[in-house]
Amino acid sequence: MKRRRVVRVLLGKPGLDGHDRGIKILAQALKDVGVEVIYTGLHQSVAQIALTAVQEDVDVIGVSILSGAHMTLVPELLGQLNALGAGDKKVVVGGFIPDRDDRAQLEAVGAAKVFDQDVPITETVSTIISLAD
Amino acid sequence: MADNAQGPDRPVERVMPDHAIARGDIGAAARLMSDLDDEVPAARAQLRQLFPLTGRAHVIGVTGAPGSGKSTLVDQLVGAFRQRGDTVGVVAIDPSSPFGGGAILGDRLRMQRHSVDEGVFVRSLASRGYLGGLSRSTGDIIDVMDVMGKTVIIVETVGVGQDEIDIMRFADTVLVVQVPGLGDDVQAIKAGLLEIASIFVVNKSDLDGADQVVRDLESMLSTKTLRPGIATPGIVKVQATRGRGIAELVEAVDRHRSDSHGSDGMQTRHRRLEHRFYECLREALFAEACRRFKGSAAAERILAELRDRRIDPSSAATAAIEQIVGWAS
Incomplete structure (x- = not known):
């Protein structure tokens, strides 16, 4: 029997950027396909996101970063999740990650998916759902 | 383990199961909560084993209209209870979409400063079509937090209806949050939500009309025949965004708690358990x-x-x- 019937996803914005329009649109789109989205809002520390993900027992953590700090924040998040024994939770990254090499490197260090900003939202949603399964 | 293990609700001879969740395994607690929420049969068996460890926490319900400041108030209460050494669990319920069943759970947005505090555990739940302001699983989730040893558990209801009264089945103390500008004195004498309050919290006390809300409530309470054995609900003015009035509110909660620790309180707790049954x-x-x-x-x-x-x-x-x-x- 499948343990989980309802997919739970945490969406949050780590660090100092204040652009939350994209992540709110994604939250709506996930909600519309039956996902329970825990939205933690702006200016989250990596520790806040990691501990929240454990408490909320989410399947996927989506972080949106437009500040350029993704090469610092994402590895930090992956490290903290591992330290909490939550390394099985999938981390996806969106926002503005312009450098293809950066995207490849983040996926190499353990991000499940890094979205380019021109990926259609339907594809983002279906990728997140398939990661939760 | 919690320090109030000798609470009034505990018979003396009870075999206490040893379990990872009672020993502080946060991940195990969180996963059990998901399984209970998803109605996985094995989770029920696990809770059956853990149930003797429950009945120790003081459960506080917070209900009130959307935008009345429930989450901000809960955030402040968590801070106040933590300051004096309580460990706190929060169950925050938001509505599921009637189309597709998804949800955006945003209550904890206002409580995120507590997310790195080991003494606080916040869990967001979607109502999943369950009416009455809670989710079907709410009672079970409260039980798990109780097993975790949280001394205070705060339950924030969906906050949509005038008959959102299921919280009284689970909470020792019910806070009903009122704000200025939502209606006249006739709203205050209508049946439903107002009748389940242990304490009325008039939030946004800086706004015009806050004193009028207090007067309407006082007048409603003075003309109302109270059920025997039930104390008149207190009224506390707060401005949750600034933390004003929170100390007074915690005092009122304590007062209500000690008032309800007599035999009447015990009877109420037993009635609530029977109701769940x-x-x-x-x-x-x-x-x-x-x-x-x-x-x-x-x-x-x-x-x-x-x-x-x-x-x-x-x-x-x-x-x-x-x-x-x-x-x-």
Whole structure:
């Protein structure tokens, strides 16, 4: 029997950027396909996101970063999740990650998916759902 | 383990199960909560084992209209309880979409400063179509937090309806949050939400009309016949965004808590447990009845009569029960 019937996803914005329009649109789109989205809002520390993900027992953590700090924040998040024994939770990254090499490197260090900003939202949603399964 | 293990609700001789969740395994607690929320049968067996560890926490319900500041108030209360050494669990319920069943759970947005505090555990739940302001799983999730040793558990209801009163089945103390500008004194004398308050919290006390809300509530309470054994609810003005009035509110909660620790309080707690039992019984009986009835020859006959309007729905149900009970005996 499948343990989980309802997919739970945490969406949050780590660090100092204040652009939350994209992540709110994604939250709506996930909600519309039956996902329970825990939205933690702006200016989250990596520790806040990691501990929240454990408490909320989410399947996927989506972080949106437009500040350029993704090469610092994402590895930090992956490290903290591992330290909490939550390394099985999938981390996806969106926002503005312009450098293809950066995207490849983040996926190499353990991000499940890094979205380019021109990926259609339907594809983002279906990728997140398939990661939760 | 919690320091109030000798709480009034605990019979002396009870074998305490040793379990990872009681020893502080946060991940195990969080996963059990998901399984209970998803109605995984194995989770029920686990909770059965843990149930003797429950009944120690003080459960506080927070209800009130959308935008009345419930989450901000909960955030402040968590801070106040933590400051004096309580460990706190928060259950925050938001509505599920009637289309597709998804949800955006945003209550904890206002509580995120506590997310790195080891003494605080916040869990967001979607109502999943359950009415009355809670999710079906709320009681179970409270139990798990109780097992975790949280000394105070705060439950924030969805906050949409005037009859969102299920919280009284689970909370020792119910806070009903009111704000200025939502209605006149007739709103205050209507039935429902207002009758379940242990304490009225008038939030946004800096706004015009806050004193009028207090007066309306006072006038409503002065003319209301209280049920025997029930203390008159207190009224506390707060401005949650600035933390004003929170100390007074915590005092009022403490007062209510000590008032309800007598034999009346014990009776209330026992009644609440029995109510939960009857709810479970009702659901289980209904599921079993449907299982036996659906697709049977009698069902075909009774439903055909109903469709032809030869029999009304209530009589059809009675006829169905006679059939189901007949099969059982």
